[in-house]
Amino acid sequence: MDYEQIILAIIAHAGNARSLSFEALQLAKEGNLQGAYQKMNEAKAELLNAHNVQSDILHKEAAGEKYEISLLLIHAQDHLMAATLAKDLIEEFIELYENAFKNKKSTE
Helix, strand or coil: CCHHHHHHHHHHHHHHHHHHHHHHHHHHHCCCHHHHHHHHHHHHHHHHHHHHHHHHHHHHHHCCCCCCCCHHHHHHHHHHHHHHHHHHHHHHHHHHHHHHHHHHHHHC
């Protein structure tokens, strides 16, 4: 994979993870917690893929292979950070929805 392909792979995997996380949030909001957790697992897999690609270039750079710091690389890192933050926050929201649905059922 060349440098641009690496960067685009990070962007693609991070974007997929972010989208899947928001799909999970919508499912949780609708009460489909099983579907929400499945989407979150898919999001985590996409983030792992993005991190693996990122780790590959980090290891290569640590071994002496230098990469140009480009606006595209910064953009990729921004996508990865935003997707990770979205995943973390949405996991918390799903847990809140789950607790709210449990509490609602117990009061009915």
